[in-house]
Amino acid sequence: MLDVQRHANLFRAEWQKIAGHRWATGLLIWIFPMGALGILAIMLLVALLAPPDIQRNFGLASVNGSVDWTEIMLGAWNIPNEMFGRIILIAFTAVIFAGEYQWGTWKNLLPRRRRVPLIVNKFVTLGAFVVVAFGAASLIAGLGMFLPVKIAGGQYGPPLAEALQSDFVRNFAVQAATTFTATIIAAVYAALGAMLTHSILGSIMIGIGLMILELFSMGIFALLGSLFGHPEIVGLYQLMPSYNLSNVASLITHQPSVNPPFLLNYVAPNSLELSVLILFVWVFGLMTLTVLLFRRQDVTF
Amino acid sequence: MNAIGHLLCAEWQKTTGNRWAVGTLIGLFPIMAVVILILTTLVALGGSPEAMARMGIASGGQVAYWPDYFLFAWAIPSTPIGRWLLIAFTAVAFAGEYQWGTWKNLAARRTRASLVAAKFVTLSLLIVASFTLMSLILGFGMLLPVSIAGGTYGPALDGPLLADFAGRYLGQAGLAFASALVAAGYAALAAIVTRAILGSVLIGIGAFLLEEGLAVPLGLLGTLFHRPEIVALIQLTPSYNLQNLLAWARTGGGHTFPPLDLYAQPNSPELSIVILLVWIAGLIGLTLYSFHRQDILN
Amino acid sequence: MTEIALRLHHVAKTFGRGKKQVQALKNLDLEVQAGQVYGFLGPNGAGKTTTIRILLDLIRPTRGQAAIYGRDPRRDHGVLGQVGAIVEGAAFYPFLSGRRNLEVLARTGGAYDRGRIDSLLEQVGLAERAGQYVRGYSTGMKQRLGLAAALLSDPDLLILDEPTNGLDPAGIQEMRVFIRDLVDRHGKTVFLSSHILSEIEQVCDRVAIINQGALVREGAVADLLAGSAELRVEAAPLAHAAEVLAARWPVQPNGQSITVRADRAAIPEVVRALVAAEVDVFQVVSQRQTLEDYFLSVTQSPEANHA
Numbered sequence: 001m002l003d004v005q006r007h008a009n010l011f012r013a014e015w016q017k018i019a020g021h022r023w024a025t026g027l028l029i030w031i032f033p034m035g036a037l038g039i040l041a042i043m044l045l046v047a048l049l050a051p052p053d054i055q056r057n058f059g060l061a062s063v064n065g066s067v068d069w070t071e072i073m074l075g076a077w078n079i080p081n082e083m084f085g086r087i088i089l090i091a092f093t094a095v096i097f098a099g100e101y102q103w104g105t106w107k108n109l110l111p112r113r114r115r116v117p118l119i120v121n122k123f124v125t126l127g128a129f130v131v132v133a134f135g136a137a138s139l140i141a142g143l144g145m146f147l148p149v150k151i152a153g154g155q156y157g158p159p160l161a162e163a164l165q166s167d168f169v170r171n172f173a174v175q176a177a178t179t180f181t182a183t184i185i186a187a188v189y190a191a192l193g194a195m196l197t198h199s200i201l202g203s204i205m206i207g208i209g210l211m212i213l214e215l216f217s218m219g220i221f222a223l224l225g226s227l228f229g230h231p232e233i234v235g236l237y238q239l240m241p242s243y244n245l246s247n248v249a250s251l252i253t254h255q256p257s258v259n260p261p262f263l264l265n266y267v268a269p270n271s272l273e274l275s276v277l278i279l280f281v282w283v284f285g286l287m288t289l290t291v292l293l294f295r296r297q298d299v300t301f
Numbered sequence: 302m303n304a305i306g307h308l309l310c311a312e313w314q315k316t317t318g319n320r321w322a323v324g325t326l327i328g329l330f331p332i333m334a335v336v337i338l339i340l341t342t343l344v345a346l347g348g349s350p351e352a353m354a355r356m357g358i359a360s361g362g363q364v365a366y367w368p369d370y371f372l373f374a375w376a377i378p379s380t381p382i383g384r385w386l387l388i389a390f391t392a393v394a395f396a397g398e399y400q401w402g403t404w405k406n407l408a409a410r411r412t413r414a415s416l417v418a419a420k421f422v423t424l425s426l427l428i429v430a431s432f433t434l435m436s437l438i439l440g441f442g443m444l445l446p447v448s449i450a451g452g453t454y455g456p457a458l459d460g461p462l463l464a465d466f467a468g469r470y471l472g473q474a475g476l477a478f479a480s481a482l483v484a485a486g487y488a489a490l491a492a493i494v495t496r497a498i499l500g501s502v503l504i505g506i507g508a509f510l511l512e513e514g515l516a517v518p519l520g521l522l523g524t525l526f527h528r529p530e531i532v533a534l535i536q537l538t539p540s541y542n543l544q545n546l547l548a549w550a551r552t553g554g555g556h557t558f559p560p561l562d563l564y565a566q567p568n569s570p571e572l573s574i575v576i577l578l579v580w581i582a583g584l585i586g587l588t589l590y591s592f593h594r595q596d597i598l599n
Numbered sequence: 600m601t602e603i604a605l606r607l608h609h610v611a612k613t614f615g616r617g618k619k620q621v622q623a624l625k626n627l628d629l630e631v632q633a634g635q636v637y638g639f640l641g642p643n644g645a646g647k648t649t650t651i652r653i654l655l656d657l658i659r660p661t662r663g664q665a666a667i668y669g670r671d672p673r674r675d676h677g678v679l680g681q682v683g684a685i686v687e688g689a690a691f692y693p694f695l696s697g698r699r700n701l702e703v704l705a706r707t708g709g710a711y712d713r714g715r716i717d718s719l720l721e722q723v724g725l726a727e728r729a730g731q732y733v734r735g736y737s738t739g740m741k742q743r744l745g746l747a748a749a750l751l752s753d754p755d756l757l758i759l760d761e762p763t764n765g766l767d768p769a770g771i772q773e774m775r776v777f778i779r780d781l782v783d784r785h786g787k788t789v790f791l792s793s794h795i796l797s798e799i800e801q802v803c804d805r806v807a808i809i810n811q812g813a814l815v816r817e818g819a820v821a822d823l824l825a826g827s828a829e830l831r832v833e834a835a836p837l838a839h840a841a842e843v844l845a846a847r848w849p850v851q852p853n854g855q856s857i858t859v860r861a862d863r864a865a866i867p868e869v870v871r872a873l874v875a876a877e878v879d880v881f882q883v884v885s886q887r888q889t890l891e892d893y894f895l896s897v898t899q900s901p902e903a904n905h906a
Contacts, residue, residue, distance in 0.1 A: 006709035013706035020695040023495075027503050042521065049525045084510075091499065102400075104690035108748060111655045111679040112708035197321070200499050201389060205325050226352035227343055298614075298658035301687075 010117060014125040018096060028092035029129050032079060033136040040144040047148035055152045066155040070168045073142035077134055077175045080183045087208060089130065093187040094203035096122055097194035106299045119291050123184070123191070130183050134176070170252075178249045181279055185241045186211055188286035195293040214242055218260065235267035241282045244275040251275070308415060312423040316394055326390035327431045330377065334438035338445070345446035359452030367454050368466050371440035374432045375470075375477040379543060384484045385506055387428065391485040392501035394420055395492035395588075404597045417589050421485065428481045432474070472550050476543060479577050483539045484509065486584025493591045512538045520560065533565035539580045542573040549573075603669065604756050604788040605631040605654065610663035612649050612812075623649040624812040626663065631790055631805075633755070636782050638803035638820070639792040642898050646812040647792045648687050651760050654790075655684055667756060680708070683754035685762050689745025693734035697725055697744050700733055705751050719747040724773075738765030746774075757781065758790045763798060771795070775802050800890035810898045824888055828862035833881040834873055843876040844869065858886075 019025055026034075046058045060067065079085040100106045109118055149156045158166075186207065193206025213220075218237040225233035237243055237260075246258040247270055257269035270278070317323055324332075344356050359365035377383035398404045407416055444454045456462060484505065491504035516535050523531040535541050541556065545568050548556035555567020568576065607629040614621045624646045631637045641647045652658045653665050656672040656679060664671055670678040691700045698716065705711045720726045723743040733741065742765050749757055759778075763771045779802055781787040793799050799806060800820060807817040816823060833856045834840040841857050844850050848869075849860040859869065863885040873880050888896075 009706040009709050009711055013703045016699065016706070017692060017695065017703050020692065020699060022694070023500065027500075045525060046521065050521075051524070054524045091503065095499065103692055105692060107652075107655070107657055107686045107690065108704055109707055110657055111682060111684060112704065112752075114676045118707075201393065201502065202321065202325075204499075204502075205389070223340070223344065223348075223352065223356070226348045229347075296659075298652075300614075300652065300658060 007117075010113065010121045011125060014121050015128070018125060018129065021095065021099070024092070024095045028088055028095065029133045031088065032076075032133045033140055036076065036137040036140040036144070040140065040148070043145065043148040044151070047151035060149055060152040060154055066157050067145065067149045068158070069142050069145065069156055070158070070163050070171075072145055073138045074172060074175050076138035076141050077179045079137070080130070080134065080179050086183075086186050086211060089183050090186050090190040090207035090211070091204050092129070093126060093190035094194055094200045094207065096126055097191045098198060098200040098203040101194070101198040101301070102200055104301050110299060115295050116291055119294050123187070123287060126187055127180065127184060130180060134179070174249060174252045178245050181283065182241070182245050184283055185286065188283065188290060191290045192286065192293070195290055195297065214240055218263075232266040234263060237263060238267060238270050239278060241279060244270060244278045247275045248272060248279065305415075308411060308419045309422060312419045313426070316423055316427065319393065319397070322390065322393045323427075326386050326393065327427055329386065330374065330431045331434040331438055334374065334435040334442070338438065338442040341443065341446040342449065345449040353450055358450050359447050360450035362451065362453065364453045364455045365443065365447040366456070367440060367443070368469065370443045371436050371466075371470060372473050373439055374435035375473040377432065378428070378477040378481040378484070379547070384480065384509060387481050387484045388488040388505035388509075389502050391424060391488035392492055392498045392505060394424055395489045396496060396498040396501040399492070399496040400498055408597055413593050414589050417489075417592055421489070421585060424485055425478070425482065429478065432477060469550070476546055476550070479581065480543050482581045483543075483577070483584065486581055486588065489588045490584055490591065493588055493595065509540070512540050516561070529560065530564040532561055535561060536565060536568050537576060539577060542568060542576045545573045546570055602633040603630055604633040604667065605629070605790060606666045607650065608664045608666070610650070610653060610660045610665060612646075612653065612658065613661045622812055624660070627809065627812070627814055629807055629814065629817070631788065633788045634782065634786060635804040636778060636789045636791055636802050638799040638806035639790060639809070640796065640799060640806055640894055641809040645809045647809065648760055650809075651684070651686055651758055651792065654758060655679065655682065655686065657686070680752060681755045682758060683749035683752060683756075684758040684760070685742070685745040685749050686760050688761065688764060689741045689748070691733045691741065691744060694732065696730050696732055697736065698729040700744065701748060701751065704748050708752055710752055715751070715753075719750055723747045739767060739770055742766055743770075746777075754787070756788045756790065760792045761794065762791070763793060763795055771798065778802055796891040796894055797889070806890070808894060808897055815897050820890065823893060824890065829886045829888065830859040830861050830866065830869060831882075831884045831886055832857050832859055832869065832873075835879045835881070839876065840873055840878045843872055843878060847872065
């Protein structure tokens with residue numbers, strides 16, 4: 001019981017600290033629900049003041065006069081998968097991890113708690129912020145759009161019971177879980193960058209660099225395969241997080257597994273279980289690496 | 302060396318002494334050129350014809366158009382990643398002084414205007430040096446993989462080609478430099494306002510994104526107030542004018558897009574240059590003014 | 600038997616590799632008994648902060664062992680719950696208030712007590728400004744907040760690195776009284792590193808002096824200074840006086856006077872010897888070496904510089 005209390009206290013301390021950095025949280029995490037509110041305000045203006053053709057351009061009513069709220073709610077969880085959304089979250093992670101070096105505050109924390117729980121707690125708090133921010137953005141957009149759609153005279157469907165009977169809850173959970181995993185992987189890149197560079201900007205640069213490297217990994221593997229006369233090397237792409245994230249998202253929603261045509265010549269797609277396992281290894285591997293680096297580090301400022 | 306020379310020299314020493322920042326944010330471009338060169342040479346030495354084609358290496362009697370290699374580097378400052386890196390570099394140069402608490406050492410020794418001006422001059426020199434180096438490395442260096450792959454590095458240089466190339470090169474470099482200075486202007490102003498490297502980077506990038514997406518809110522405002530021609534205000538932004546100049550250079554016609562084409566003619570190249578100059582001078586002037594009035598507290 | 604609060608055994612620390620290698624500590628041995636104020640002195644770069652960081656498990660020693668109440672903080676991190684510290688100037692989250700900073704630190708340590716935070720803010724004189732952002736605090740205020748942070752968990756051992764930095768004279772005096780009070784009335788142990796030697800002399804029971812990463816001297820303040828009492832003798836003729844006194848005490852000519860290495864009790868004997876030798880005595884003054892003199896003599900001697 002006492003241990004739970006200590007962990008709760010540690011989480012609360014981290015939350016207080018990050019939330020207290022209003023400028024960073026405002027620009028780097030609350031921007032997502034605030035953006036949803038901003039879009040909602042624009043939609044209301046359009047619904048109230050714009051002619052029907054403009055309202056249609058803004059997606060207030062589709063051709064058959066109905067707007068699907070489930071798609072809107074799922075859409076919010078897609079933002080971290082976009083390049084800019086990912087970069088913002090990398091910057092947020094960099095503030096959380098590298099900020100302690102910049103403010104010289106590790107020396108206050110380390111005598112009070114062991115390094116491993118301190119770092120793990122940072123990941124947990126980051127995850128909580130991501131879930132709260134995107135959950136809020138999703139709710140604001142999903143519930144809020146009811147008003148402009150109704151004002152514009154459209155239908156806001158499907159009914160809740162129908163949505164629950166269909167795959168909405170499952171799709172929502174899958175979307176949220178894959179996005180969350182993708183965010184955590186990008187975050188761990190930034191956390192590693194923070195451990196290595198001790199600077200917020202350095203952490204962002206390394207985070208973005210690793211993300212871009214992963215993005216181009218298939219091309220790099222293809223090039224290596226071509227150079228060494230072993231084109232099947234491109235199959236290594238199936239070990240990368242981005243491939244497995246897409247594969248899991250696709251397989252869970254009963255769609256075929258992901259495999260770029262180029263890859264199909266050499267390897268079969270990963271199974272769901274293998275993809276989940278590979279993602280698990282990436283997330284925990286990178287986190288462990290971050291913890292190990294931090295454990296061995298001399299804190300000299 | 303006179304006082305201005307010493308000031309510039311000090312700024313240069315300070316900026317380049319931050320090896321980590323210079324290496325990853327500005328030195329990255331020539332380093333990338335070397336990496337590209339090594340990769341293409343390796344592919345030329347051992348790769349299949351498909352791999353060479355994928356890497357854009359002219360082989361087996363194909364002609365590699367060398368002016369493109371020279372010009373490639375100067376396209377980077379207008380790309381999002383290139384611009385973000387330049388914003389980050391400017392942020393380190395300006396906001397770094399707040400973070401390290403070093404403005405107090407400097408402001409007592411020189412006028413604030415000269416300190417800020419020295420920063421802009423040094424940044425400009427580093428930007429020009431970095432992209433020129435990248436351009437030269439790629440322009441001359443690509444001869445090697447192309448030759449290995451059996452391609453031709455052409456066309457042969459003659460008087461008219463040289464004149465045409467020099468004109469295009471200077472135009473492209475000038476445009477890239479203007480783009481870099483606008484990015485630096487945003488980041489420097491943000492650095493003075495936020496006094497933080499991260500704040501400067503985020504606001505600098507945010508300003509650019511806002512400017513590039515301005516057509517949507519302008520279009521919306523035009524619709525709401527029944528004045529659709531408001532969208533033509535986009536022609537006053539740096540992004541539009543940079544693209545406009547690029548379009549004039551490439552196609553001989555200005556840059557436009559729907560629904561802008563319904564309400565305004567593209568700016569002339571001269572007008573675009575004037576607007577860009579006003580932006581650059583305005584941003585630098587605003588940075589100077591803000592810094593001049595600022596209390597230095599740390 | 601008195602408890603040992605802190606012990607360093609053959610502790611060495613090397614930073615960097617190859618040409619950039621710097622040996623910050625060389626086989627440092629130190630023992631601090633509980634219930635005293637222990638001064639830790641050394642010139643800039645002597646290794647004081649490195650030692651403190653090793654004790655707090657912020658950096659790992661290259662060799663040797665540190666122990667707090669007999670437990671190695673590296674293997675048994677829990678022992679640091681008994682320690683409060685200010686390391687190399689207090690640093691806080693500038694975007695949080697003073698009170699919020701203390702709350703965050705208390706929660707990180709797992710023991711949040713609002714009443715204790717209020718009381719500590721009161722004790723260090725920050726109660727009225729606790730709601731303000733730390734970015735607006737002066738150096739002295741940050742230092743006071745640092746002391747409050749160090750005391751959050753009611754530690755048995757306080758490790759204070761330059762705690763009076765940025766404090767005004769009244770603040771320095773308050774800090775001195777506060778530290779003495781912690782030891783005398785509350786039974787705490789204080790390990791105090793400072794450059795202000797007069798402060799150390801007034802507040803510490805024992806001191807250790809390190810130079811270039813090695814221990815140079817260690818002992819009770821009174822003992823270290825006891826052997827260094829001097830007499831300044833003004834007499835004529837000076838050369839004859841020096842000759843007479845040199846037969847019994849170490850003597851050093853010093854301009855218009857001579858310095859005799861002897862304590863106050865020797866004054867009658869000195870005067871008798873001079874009078875017997877028909878030397879005119881004008882003045883004999885007892886001079887006690889300060890800790891500052893002593894510190895300079897041991898850290899600037901050639902042997903110390905080759906330690």
